[in-house]
Amino acid sequence: MNLSHLASRLDNIVPFHVMELAKMAAALEQQGRHIIHMGIGEPDFTAPPLVIEAATRAMSDGKMQYTSATGLPALRAAISAHYHRTYGLDIAPARIVVTAGASAALLLACAALVEKGAEVLMPDPSYPCNRHFVAAFDGRAKMIASGPAERFQLSDDMVRQHWGADTRGVLLASPSNPTGTSILASELRKIIDTVRSKDGFTIVDEIYQGLSYDAEPFSALSLGDDIIVINSFSKYFNMTGWRLGWLVLPEQLVPQVEKLAQNLFICASSIAQHAALACFAEDSLALYESRKAEFKQRRDYLVPELIALGFKVPVIPDGAFYVYADCSALSDDADRLVKEILNQVGVSMVSGLDFGPHTAKQYIRLSYATSMENLQEAVRRLALFLGKA
Template sequence: MSSNSLDTNLQVAQRVHAIEPFRVMEMVKAAALLRRAGRDIISMSVGEPDFTAPDIVADAAVAAIRGGVTQYTESLGLPELRAAISGHYAATQGLDIDPRRIVITAGASAGLLLACAALVGQGDEVLMPDPSYPCNRHFVTSFGGTPILVPASFEDRYQLGAHHVHERWTARTRGVLVASPSNPTGTSMTPAQLRDMLAAVRARGGFAIVDEIYQGLTYDHVPVSALALDPDVITVNSFSKYFNMTGWRLGWLVVPDSLVPVFEKLAQNLFICAPTIAQHAALACFQPEALTIFEARRQEFQRRRDYLVPALRELGFGVPVMPDGAFYVYADVTALDHPLRGDSAALSMALLNDAHVAIVPGDDFGVAAPAQHVRFSYATKYERIEEAVARLARQLGR
């Protein structure tokens, strides 16, 4: 039997068919093809900081390698790192988080997988806002659950509110999965909105998973963690965004004390531990020198936002609510002076081919009016953002 005929007889698990392609990566591939053809493409598509880990963090990684501290850690993570994260919560938000409750994970994605493995059963429904990060619904389906996408308008800051919980909770609903600030919208839940939503879930005996990976990149106000509002909430965080360590694959969870043994058992069996070298490097993130760098970079992201949002509005993109975190703008294209304004996927491809600016259509992020929206990422240099706006202006006749 040939290898080809063998391949045709292999059947993948049914869950694979429920996972749609990650369309942002399709846009990345199309942009790469144009670059190889010699085009100057400005990427405003991928949600990855253009900054990388500071030297103090890189040096800590090298020291770990040369020092031979590269073997497995405890499944819950290095005790020193868990303590450092606890101290960071105390210093930045005045929260007293027992290091025992902190679970170090192989990125926020691994944290979300662990949370869904612990809490989502076959047939359980999990509410999440539409639009939201596409992988969240796939984490739920991977463990037999059913993601319920709840349309959230700009009046809701594109977030899940208590009224959504009241309206959409059924006998099959097990909990909610939200992000604040959010990808793709860059909007946070207000403290009152978050408090009321968590209270509505708690009243129904459900779980709440709150993704806070962009909370370090918050502008205009002091962020409020869900940990300050509900002792039973599970939060997800990461070293990828604020700490600029995307490829290092390191994140963490904060879980209720009673669930620590559950998460430890799952981590032991599913991941063994997070990358050891990355854990040792991350300890340096909490040094004053590194924190000064991260704060300067946060301010630079805010400078980019403050330029980009008014510029997009001037071009005819609808941005009804100012994004207050992360590095995304979720923009309505229906008022643009362009023949493809009713089809964000076709529009995005046209702008890539004609203006050489890569953005992401709304298809990835849900089913509530995706054709009307695109996502801009401003995780690229300020001067390149200015050039992108100039190119779009020429293309749109503004």
């Protein structure tokens, strides 16, 4: 094939450095090194027993055919009930579209809303794939530098200041990857009101919303029926490899997204959908809450230890399982630092390089989605690397 025939949009999509670091760590493990993985954002917990049993039962019962492109009616109803139980919200099952992971949900939302040349505002730092979903439909992500004062999120003032003639909407994440910080409900309300006044769209990625530690449960869906929310079974529900997520859409957008889903995906995995019904069983929910408490314990251990080692944590993460730490007192190049740490003491972390240029050199992201024993050993190794053992 003549590579000159490749689509020009590929020029706007760069490799995912997190995965490159993961390959480096895997290569060291193949050499016999013991590596503590704090790079990839994946829970160390796996699906609960009832979910595994439901998947096995679905396979043995032959429930492996295509489902509706919008998902199993029973699963859409179960997600609706979850919103009522957790947030006190009445979300009609008809507004819920089950997807092949949150990535497919974002892809479908961007396919429906982003045209060539359309601009979408998002914070720098933010999850890199979000800007690439926009680029995949020939739109443009406008990355707005955001720091500790804004909790690494967009503010209403920033949205007003940066909204331009080509701006069509905002893409937010609360809690965020890489920072683990949420947008305050009062600020999110102002952002949504501003976007609404400009006839734009608001997409809110809530895949870590179930892992919020310091506030009452809150969803952007409480702020209006015109909000588009992304969620997933990967993080809180510990089903990363099952590739299952969902969208909550304004009612009038559902037929359009269904049409796209029919053509792009046909449906999400039927086995994963049948299994996910068991996520909402009482025993499963109790297990998820105990695991959430364990994540909080890990955060409460790791943050003070990092500060004691010389890292700065200007905003304490209130959700997800990440710490976004300022390493400028230790190095002038975060990417070089994480590679040195990996090679010398076997702790895998990632720099801010993936998440946008504003924090690329100064910050590292650490995932505490690993055992407390691993975190304690990682702190010991970091102290050794920094000469503070």
